[in-house]
Amino acid sequence: MFVLVVGGGKVGYYLAKELIDSGHEVALMEKDEARARQIADEIGSIVIPHDGCEGKYLGEAGCNRADVVAAVTGDDEDNLVICQMAKHHFDVPRTIARVNNPKNEALFRHLGVDELISPTRMILGSIEQDIPVHELLHLGALGEGELELIEARLQAGSPAIGRAPGDIDMPDGCSLFALIRGGIATPLRPDTVLQEGDKVIAIGKPECESFLHGQLIGDPQATATGG
Amino acid sequence: MKIVIVGCGRVGASAAETWDRAGHEVVVLDLSSAAFDRLPGSFKGSAIRGDGTDEDVLRRAGAEGADVFLALTEGDNRNVMSAQLAAEALKIGAVIAKINDPLRAKAYAELGIATLSRTGLMLDAVNGYLGLPVSGLATMQAPTGIHPGDHHLAESPAPAGSDPMAAPRAAGAPMEA
Numbered sequence: 001m002f003v004l005v006v007g008g009g010k011v012g013y014y015l016a017k018e019l020i021d022s023g024h025e026v027a028l029m030e031k032d033e034a035r036a037r038q039i040a041d042e043i044g045s046i047v048i049p050h051d052g053c054e055g056k057y058l059g060e061a062g063c064n065r066a067d068v069v070a071a072v073t074g075d076d077e078d079n080l081v082i083c084q085m086a087k088h089h090f091d092v093p094r095t096i097a098r099v100n101n102p103k104n105e106a107l108f109r110h111l112g113v114d115e116l117i118s119p120t121r122m123i124l125g126s127i128e129q130d131i132p133v134h135e136l137l138h139l140g141a142l143g144e145g146e147l148e149l150i151e152a153r154l155q156a157g158s159p160a161i162g163r164a165p166g167d168i169d170m171p172d173g174c175s176l177f178a179l180i181r182g183g184i185a186t187p188l189r190p191d192t193v194l195q196e197g198d199k200v201i202a203i204g205k206p207e208c209e210s211f212l213h214g215q216l217i218g219d220p221q222a223t224a225t226g227g
Numbered sequence: 228m229k230i231v232i233v234g235c236g237r238v239g240a241s242a243a244e245t246w247d248r249a250g251h252e253v254v255v256l257d258l259s260s261a262a263f264d265r266l267p268g269s270f271k272g273s274a275i276r277g278d279g280t281d282e283d284v285l286r287r288a289g290a291e292g293a294d295v296f297l298a299l300t301e302g303d304n305r306n307v308m309s310a311q312l313a314a315e316a317l318k319i320g321a322v323i324a325k326i327n328d329p330l331r332a333k334a335y336a337e338l339g340i341a342t343l344s345r346t347g348l349m350l351d352a353v354n355g356y357l358g359l360p361v362s363g364l365a366t367m368q369a370p371t372g373i374h375p376g377d378h379h380l381a382e383s384p385a386p387a388g389s390d391p392m393a394a395p396r397a398a399g400a401p402m403e404a
Contacts, residue, residue: 053304055330077280077308081331084307089334103282110315 001025004066004092006052006082007073008032008039011098015072017043027061053081055089063090070096076104083113136213139201148206151180152216154198159218166190168215174204228252229293231319233279233309234300238325240265242297247272254288257300279309282316291317298324303331310340329364336368343367 001024005016008030016028020043029052030036036049050057052071063069063085069092071082076099083095096115099105102124105116139149154161160168165176165188179188180199186192194200202212228251232239235257243255244267253272256279257263263274277284279298290296296313298306303326310324323341326332332344347364354361 053331054328055334056328059330075304077302077304080311081304081307084338085331085334088338089330101281107282107312107316111311 001067002027002062002065003068003070004029004052004058004061004063004086006069006071007079007098008035008047009072009074011072012070013039013043015070016046020044020046027066029057029061053078053085055085058082058085058090063092066090066092068092068094068096072096072098074100076100076108080104080108080111080113083108084111087112087114136209136217142203146205147203148209150202150204150209150212152200152202152212154194154196154200154216156196157218158196158216159214160194160200160216161196163194164190164192165194170215171204171208171211174202174208174212176200176202228295230254230295231285231288231290231293231297231313232256233296233298233306234325235262235265235274236299236301237265239297239299242299243272243274244270254290254293256284256288280305280312282312285309285312285317290319293317293319295319295321296323298322300325303328307331307335307340310335314340326365332365332368336365336371339370341367341369 003019003024004027005012005019006029008028012028012030016026019026026046027048028039028046029048029050030039031049031051033049036047040047048057048061050060052058052061066086069083069086071079073079079097079099083097086092087095094114096117097108097113099108099116099118100120102118102121105118105121108116137151139151141148168176170176176188178201179186179192180201181195188200200216204212230246230251230253232243232253232255235243235255239255239257243253247253247270254275255266255272256275256277258276258278260276266274273288275288277288279285279300290313296310296319298309300306300309306324306326310322313319314322321341323343324335325343325345326335327345329344329346332342336342342365344365347362347366350362350364351366
């Protein structure tokens with residue numbers, strides 16, 4: 001396969017290197033002459049020391065016979081233009097763009113880039129996995145801290161989904177009393193069937209919290225300790 | 228007309244000044260607030276510091292609902308991206324991007340953006356002055372095609388009043404790839 005890599009930063013450099021090692025034909029475009037020379041010294045004469053955004057140089061690099069063009073510069077607008085030129089002017093079957101601003105993903109996809117790689121989103125996703133998002137929210141304390149007002153947001157996997165409030169076991173001194181659905185608050189009636197995305201407001205003693213967690217959020221550990 | 232101009236360089240500032248004086252509603256954006264020094268004191272439009280390739284910035288600047296959008300920064304690609312955001316995300320009817328690389332200018336005209344290319348414009352101005360034949364490079368090109376996935380572009384009505392899409396192109400300029 002012939003892969004044209006545009007952008008000789010760290011990503012482009014290691015990408016080209018790996019592709020060569022797996023036996024592919026590779027050309028790498030890097031507009032900074034010093035950087036281009038440095039890469040050429042290390043991995044051989046596959047480097048075109050020109051701007052890959054410029055149509056003329058894309059053509060000279062053999063873009064019209066490339067199977068894949070990977071635009072991995074640090075600038076989203078450059079990566080977009082490289083992929084669009086490759087796709088629409090040189091008929092490259094597969095274009096891949098690195099996208100830094102996650103907000104640009106939809107636009108790039110809409111404009112015909114075949115594949116998007118967003119380091120920002122990947123790292124963000126990885127961080128969010130470590131943050132407990134399925135948490136109870138403390139809205140306030142009532143009395144002299146004897147009672148807590150708690151909001152639980154029902155997400156996929158919650159054992160409360162599809163059940164009525166009456167079917168959910170509650171310890172003494174703890175009750176579910178209100179529902180917020182689609183931004184509208186209503187009292188929780190016995191015949192209400194809970195849905196994903198509902199916010200349930202509960203009131204109870206602080207020690208009820210782990211039990212509430214087990215019933216409304218569904219964390220197995222909380223269920224074990226609470227029930 | 229409401230006109231949004233990204234890039235307050237010599238051309239951007241002159242355009243902003245001219246159209247503001249003619250009574251149009253002008254919004255001009257630039258990354259550097261020093262660029263706005265080019266605007267006259269009498270300028271009544273808005274000058275907003277911000278990145279014209281950022282959709283949020285464009286929306287905050289009030290670009291939505293504009294009649295005309297011009298991307299005139301020094302970077303061809305920034306202009307291309309900014310113009311495509313204006314056309315696709317903000318649904319602005321008349322979008323013009325300055326693209327100095329003649330090949331890219333032609334390619335984007337084929338993708339539905341009116342393009343303005345200094346390279347061809349200057350060369351052909353000189354050719355005209357010297358009585359030589361036109362270069363055949365892209366100068367000002369109306370969009371010659373519609374992006375394959377963008378049917379809404381075909382459905383959107385042409386902007387009322389003056390039609391910048393209908394700008395004349397240099398005679399003999401090749402329009403096909």
